[in-house]
Amino acid sequence: MMRKLMVLAGLVTSLALPITQASAADVENEIALQMYTLRNVGTPAEQFAMAHKAGFRHVELVGTHGLGAAQMKSLLQDNQLTVTSAHVQLSALEQDYQPTVAFNKAIGNHTLIVPWIEPQDRPDSQQGWIDYAQKLDKLGAKLRKDGIQLGYHNHNFEMKKYGGITALEIILNHTKRDNLKLEMDAAWVSRGGQDPARLLKAYPGRIYALHAKDNAGIGVRDDEMNFAPLGDGLLDWKTILPAAKASGVKWFIVEHDLPKDPWQIITTSHQNLRAALEKLPQ
Numbered sequence: 001m002m003r004k005l006m007v008l009a010g011l012v013t014s015l016a017l018p019i020t021q022a023s024a025a026d027v028e029n030e031i032a033l034q035m036y037t038l039r040n041v042g043t044p045a046e047q048f049a050m051a052h053k054a055g056f057r058h059v060e061l062v063g064t065h066g067l068g069a070a071q072m073k074s075l076l077q078d079n080q081l082t083v084t085s086a087h088v089q090l091s092a093l094e095q096d097y098q099p100t101v102a103f104n105k106a107i108g109n110h111t112l113i114v115p116w117i118e119p120q121d122r123p124d125s126q127q128g129w130i131d132y133a134q135k136l137d138k139l140g141a142k143l144r145k146d147g148i149q150l151g152y153h154n155h156n157f158e159m160k161k162y163g164g165i166t167a168l169e170i171i172l173n174h175t176k177r178d179n180l181k182l183e184m185d186a187a188w189v190s191r192g193g194q195d196p197a198r199l200l201k202a203y204p205g206r207i208y209a210l211h212a213k214d215n216a217g218i219g220v221r222d223d224e225m226n227f228a229p230l231g232d233g234l235l236d237w238k239t240i241l242p243a244a245k246a247s248g249v250k251w252f253i254v255e256h257d258l259p260k261d262p263w264q265i266i267t268t269s270h271q272n273l274r275a276a277l278e279k280l281p282q
Contacts, residue, residue: 007074027277029090029269032084034057034211034255035065038262045075052079054266059253060253061109061207062066064067069106069266074105084251085111085151085183085209093139111208112143113151113183121277126162126170133174151208153183159192166194181208186214186240187227194258196235200243212273224257231272241276252277 005013033056038047044065053061059081065072065277076083086109090181092100093112104112111152114136123129140150158168165173168189186196216226231237244252252273259265 015157016032016158019242026282027274028055028057030250030277031273032056032060032209032251032253032272034060034062034087034253036062036260037254037256037266041262043092048079048081050077050263051079051266054263054270055269056081056254056266057083058082058249058251060084060113061196062115063088063092069103072103072107073261076138082109084253085109085113087115087153088112089116089140090114092144097142099150101143102264104148110147111149111151111181113153115153116155116242117157122157123167126165129162129167130174132276133180136171137175144178149181149208150179151181151183153189153211154185156192159189159194164194168194169200172206177206181211182206183211183253184249185211185213186235187211187213187233190215196241197239200240200247200249204247206273207244207247207254208248210240210249211254212252212253212269213257223258224256224260227258229269229272230254230257231276232268235278242280245280 023073026168033051033054035047035051038050039062041047041050044067048059054140059076060118061083067075073254086104089098093114100112123132129200136150136152143150152171154168159166162170168182171180182203184196184199189199190197200232214228214230214235216224216228216233218226220226221228227233254266254269254273256269
């Protein structure tokens with residue numbers, strides 16, 4: 001009888017324990033830096049050194065940074081960095097497919113993100129977006145055969161609705177989940193009048209990464225495109241981050257489009273993001 005009581009007491013105690021939270025080491029392997037943030041910081045060597053100094057272990061590239069694969073690999077190794085993904089224009093993938101794939105494989109990167117559509121190239125109808133989605137789907141299938149995952153990064157213009165549905169959702173609805181993932185920029189989603197948490201919940205397993213930056217109010221950081229470090233702005237991260245984890249987001253990537261002080265932006269963003277992720281239950 002005494003033994004049974006002891007077992008029951010142990011069970012009650014274990015049930016009463018708080019839900020475990022992520023360690024700092026675990027969280028660091030979910031955080032990366034989009035190197036576009038540091039594009040105005042000296043040479044590529046200085047940029048990657050700053051990323052390392054700020055405590056990042058992982059980075060997202062912008063094309064090749066004007067480097068050969070051997071040079072890039074050396075810079076990454078020197079700064080103890082690995083690549084999560086790279087932003088590559090659709091035109092580069094269409095016109096320079098083999099060199100683009102070869103470069104990224106050589107540096108250990110297996111995810112390519114289409115980051116932007118020039119204004120003159122943007123679809124302006126529901127069928128236009130369906131056609132664009134089908135182009136991405138076909139490219140994504142081709143890349144998969146070469147061991148590369150294709151992704152798409154949004155801005156605010158994909159939040160426009162066509163036939164009652166956003167362009168971004170048209171893209172996701174007309175591509176296969178294995179052929180195209182989404183790198184969601186939560187700040188741009190919000191600027192387009194949509195709710196990042198809603199999209200995260202609507203597309204589980206489709207959203208590979210979250211660009212973790214915040215929106216500042218009008219009159220605040222006007223000279224920085226009104227962007228702010230995560231947690232220093234207007235977005236509801238207490239809702240967005242748990243929704244991202246539940247949706248299967250793998251990477252939380254710090255980015256700022258126009259930082260006045262890149263060091264201050266990336267260190268504050270890194271600190272705020274790490275603290276927020278550490279609070280989430282595992």
